[in-house]
Amino acid sequence: MRIAGYGFRRHSAYRAAALAGAFTNTVFGILRAYVLIALWEARPGLAGYDIADAVTFCFLSQAFIGPMQLFGGGLELSGRVRTGDIAVDLVRPASLQMWSLADDLGRACYLLLLRSLPPTVVGAALFGLVTPVSPVTWVFFAASCALGMVVSFAWRYLMALSACWVVDDRGTQSLSLLMTLFFSGMVLPLNLFPGWLGSLAGALPWSAMVQVPADVYLGKRDVLEALGFQAAWAAALLALGALVTRAARHRVVIQGG
Amino acid sequence: MVRTYLLLAWTWLRASAQYPGQLATMAIGSFAVNALDVLAIWVIFEHTGSLAGFGLAEVMFLYGSAGLSFALSDMLFGNVDRLSQHIRTGTFDTMLIRPASAFVQMAVDRFGVHRFGRTAQAAVVLGIALSQLDLPWSRAWMIPVMVVCGIVIFASVFALGGALQFLLTDAPEVANAFTYGGGTLTQYPLSVYGGELVRGVTFVVPLAFVNWQPGLFVLDRQDPFGLPYGLRFAAPLAALILAAVAAFAWRAGIRRYRSTGS
Secondary structure: OOOHHOOOOOOOOHHHHHHHHHHHHHHHHHHHHHHHHHHHHHHHHHHHHHHHHHHHHHHHHHHHHOOOOOOOOOOOOHHHHOOOOOOHHHHOOOOOOHHHHHHHHHHHHHHHHHHHHHHHHEEEEEEEHOOOOHHHHHEEEEEEEHHHHHHHHHHEEEEEHHHHHHOOOOHHHHHHHHHHHHHHHHOOOHOOOOOOHHHHHHHHHHHHHOOHHHHHHHOOOOOOHHHHHHHHHHHHHHHHHHHHHHHHHOOOOOOOO | HHHHHHHHHHHHHHHHHOOOHHHHHHHHHHHHHHHHHHHHHHHHHHOOEEOOOOOOOHHHHHHHHHHHHHHHHHHHHHHHHHHHHHHHHHHHHHHHHHHOOOHHHHHHOOOOHHHHHHHHHHHHHHHHHHHHHHHOOOHOOOOHHHHHHHHHHHHHHHHHHHHHHHHOOOOHHHHHHHHHHHHHHHOHHHHOOHHHHHHHHHHOOOOOOHHHHHHHHOOOOOOOOOHHHHHHHHHHHHHHHHHHHHHHHHHHHHHHHOOOOO
C-alpha cells in the first residue's frame, strides 16, 4: 500500500504532462467516435451495441490508455535492465514483482484521475454517454478496471524482463504494442471482428484491458464470467512473471567495478 | 538549407546503419503498426458496403493519399515535436549556436531508415486503391499535387506544434493532438465528421485540403457539405498560407526562447 502511495505521488509531479495526455486522448476520442457513429448509422444494432453504446465504448477505451498504459512502457524496469541496476533490485529482500506492481498501481490510480476523467466528461458533454444506473454495476466496473490494470502490469512486466535475454528490447516492445492495440479493443471493439478472429481476440489476455471492462460497464457481459476471465489471466501472467523473475536472477551476471 | 538537411540526414543514416538489425525491426514495426489502421478499415467494411457515402476503394484512396503526405512530412520534419525534450535538457542551445538553421537541425535530428516504414505502408495502400479505382488522367493529375500540398500542410502543422512547445515545454503531448490528430482525421472521408468540425478544418486549420477537397475532385464527387466547387483547387493556396503562418510562429518562438540554463 505504501509503495502504491509513493508511485501515486511520484507521478503527480508530472501534472502538466498528464493533462496534456488527457487533452490528446479527448481529441482522438472525438475523431474515433465519429467514425463509429458513421458505422453504426449504416448498421444499427451491430454487434449488440447501439450508437450510444459504441460512443461510450470509444471514450472508455480512450480513458483506459493512461491507467492501462496501452502504448506500452510505464515501468522503469526496462531502463534498469539496460543500465544493470536490475542486479540491485533482484537482491533486495522484497519481491521485485510485487514491488513493481504496487508502484504501477499507484501510477495507474493517478492517471485514472487525471487522464481518464477529462476525456469521459467531455465525451459525455458532446455526445451523451451511457451511464449505468445500478450502483452494483459501478462496483463491478471498478473491480474489472482494477483487474485490467493488474493484467496490463503483468504483461508489461514480462516485456520489461525480456530485456534480460534480448539485449535491445525495442523489437519486443513494438510487437507488444501491436498486439495490445489491436487485441485489446483500442483500434475497434473486438465484437466487430469477424469469425475466428473475433473468438481468438476475445480469448487473449489483451481483451482484459479494454473490451472486458467496457462490456462490464455497458452491461453486455455476464459480470462474474468477465471478472473470472480477467482474474485467470492476471493470475497466469503474474505466475509466469514470478518464474521469469527467478530465471532472471540466475541469468544476470553482476560485473564488478 | 536543403544541402544542410541532406548532409545531416546522410550522417544520421550512416550512424544508424551501424545497427542494421535494430533498423530493420523498427522499420517493420512502424509498417505493421500503421497497417492496423487498414485492418480496422477492412473490419468496418466487413460490416457495411459504404461509410458515410464512400466505398472501400474510395476510403482507401483517401487514406493512402493522406497517409503518404503525413508519412513523408513526418519523416522529413516530424522530429520537431521533440523540441521540448531538447529545451529541457539544454541541447537546443547547442543547436542555436551552430552555423545552421535550428529548424533544419531539429527536423533532421536522428533521421533514420525506420521512418520509411510508414511511407511504404501508405504508398502500398494508395497503389492498391488506385488500381481499383481506374481514374482517367483528366482527374488523376491532381494526385501528385495533393500529396505535395499535403506534405507542406502537415509539415506546417508539425512546425506549429513545435512552436507551441516553446510555450508549453512541460506538455509536449498537446501538440500531438494536432499533428497526429490531423493524421488520424484525414484517414477517413470528412463526411464522417460533423459539419462544424469540417468547417473548422477547412477554414481554420486547413487539413481538409490534404486529401478531402482535392480528393472530391479526383473521385468526381459532390461535396456533402455543399462548400464551393473552387475549394477543390485551393490546396496550394491553403498550403502556402499555413506555411507562412508556421514560419512566423516558429520565428516568434525562437525570439522569445530563454534557455533553461542546464
